[in-house]
Amino acid sequence: MENDFTLDEALLEKLNRYTRKPVSAQEVYTFPVILCDNEIDRDGERFSVPALERLAELFVGKTGIFDHDPKGENQTARIFDCGVKTLSDRLTAAGEPYTCLVAKAYMMRTDRSKDLIAEIEGGIKKEVSVGCSVGRKLCSVCGADLRENPCGHIKGKYYDGKLCSVILDEPTDAYEWSFVAVPAQRNAGVTKTYGAGAAADDIKALKSELSRCEEQNFRACELLKREIMSLSFLCRPIMAVETVRTLTESLSFSQLEKMYSALKDRCSREDVSFQLERKTPETSGGENSSFKL
Ligand SMILES: [Zn+2]
Numbered sequence: 659m660e661n662d663f664t665l666d667e668a669l670l671e672k673l674n675r676y677t678r679k680p681v682s683a684q685e686v687y688t689f690p691v692i693l694c695d696n697e698i699d700r701d702g703e704r705f706s707v708p709a710l711e712r713l714a715e716l717f718v719g720k721t722g723i724f725d726h727d728p729k730g731e732n733q734t735a736r737i738f739d740c741g742v743k744t745l746s747d748r749l750t751a752a753g754e755p756y757t758c759l760v761a762k763a764y765m766m767r768t769d770r771s772k773d774l775i776a777e778i779e780g781g782i783k784k785e786v787s788v789g790c791s792v793g794r795k796l797c798s799v800c801g802a803d804l805r806e807n808p809c810g811h812i813k814g815k816y817y818d819g820k821l822c823s824v825i826l827d828e829p830t831d832a833y834e835w836s837f838v839a840v841p842a843q844r845n846a847g848v849t850k851t852y853g854a855g856a857a858a859d860d861i862k863a864l865k866s867e868l869s870r871c872e873e874q875n876f877r878a879c880e881l882l883k884r885e886i887m888s889l890s891f892l893c894r895p896i897m898a899v900e901t902v903r904t905l906t907e908s909l910s911f912s913q914l915e916k917m918y919s920a921l922k923d924r925c926s927r928e929d930v931s932f933q934l935e936r937k938t939p940e941t942s943g944g945e946n947s948s949f950k951l
Contacts (some may be wrong), residue, residue, distance in 0.1 A: 659692035661743070661760050673738040673764050676719055686764045687775045693717060693740070693788050693835060693842055695758035697750045702813030703795075703824040704752065707742070710759050713790060714740045716832035722786075723836040724774060734767040737835070739899055750819055752798060761835075788835045793828035809875055882906075882914040886921060893925040 663669070666685050673688070674680045694713070698704045705713070717740045724733045739762040748756040765771055797805045799822045802809040811822045883906045891900045897905075906914060 661692065662689060663688070663762060669739065669762065676736050676738050676764075681766075685767055685834070687763060687767050687771070688764045689735075689777075689778055691737070691761045691763050691786055691835070693759040693786055695750075696752075696754055698752060698821065698823045701824075703826055704750070704794075704798075704823075705829075706825050707757050707829045708743075709792065709827050710742050710757055712829050713759055713788075713832055714742050716790070716829060717759070717788075718837065720764060720832055720835060725833070733765065733771055735763040737761040737763050752823060753780050765842065786835055786837060788832065790832040791830045792826045793830050796825040796827055797824045798825050818870065823828050825932065879909075879911050879914055881912070882918055886918050889918070889921040889925055893921065910947070945950075 665673070665686075665688050669688075670683055671797050673686065676911060694705055694710070695703050696707055696710060717737050720737050722735045722737065741760060744755050744757045744762050745746070746794055748753045750756050765775070767775065797804055799811045799817045799820065800809050802811075804824065811817060813822050813824050814821050816860050872881065883903075886900060886906055890897065890899055906917070909917065
């Protein structure tokens with residue numbers, strides 16, 4: 659797809675809205691950038707066409723960063739024009755005409771930007787990452803708003819011959835674009851980060867991490883209870899084994915730990931000769947702790 663353009667008077671005028679003082683065509687280097695498109699990306703997500711149209715307005719004037727300069731001297735370019743382009747003869751995996759967001763960017767020609775310009779000219783720096791917030795994420799199969807009302811459809815699966823994807827809709831802000839090494843979108847080389855969406859996803863990740871921790875805590879407690887039962891049996895406690903069992907039910911992990919070490923001390927004082935082989939929850943899978951006598 660040809661997106662090259664000539665910096666004519668009208669475009670130079672647009673560009674000069676973003677410079678501190680008016681510049682001539684010779685002082686700037688301009689280049690086209692495909693920011694994102696409506697193709698399903700590797701996360702199973704795609705922008706709706708109206709979302710791309712809104713992003714075209716939001717991205718004008720936004721600065722992009724070339725962030726993998728090993729010297730750490732980040733260089734920037736700015737978008738001075740942006741529009742949506744549709745190729746009617748090419749369909750996306752969802753069966754829509756391929757539509758992308760094409761931006762025109764500029765950077766000042768300086769000694770420092772010389773190498774970077776040569777790389778862009780040579781087609782080396784092609785991958786672009788965009789950061790934006792979207793107001794809604796929709797299921798492509800049933801149209802459900804996935805934040806408000808998640809449905810059971812799974813992205814990447816087919817339903818009645820239609821590939822399920824998550825439609826990114828109603829962008830609320832576009833805050834950055836940058837050149838990165840690994841592209842998420844197959845065509846444009848685009849990765850996305852989201853404001854509100856990212857926060858919601860973080861919360862989901864934290865919740866699942868929390869339930870994983872609770873599960874591990876539960877398994878560790880069960881393991882300690884079993885060991886306490888065995889020790890009580892071994893060192894002839896005052897209490898009946900059944901009483902010990904009831905007692906351990908209400909104890910926290912650290913209380914169980916204290917009880918366990920107290921019992922262990924007592925067992926060694928009583929000179930009960932035994933060998934204890936204890937497995938950690940990780941290696942035993944929380945199932946068995948075995949004792950050798
Ligand atoms: Zn659905």
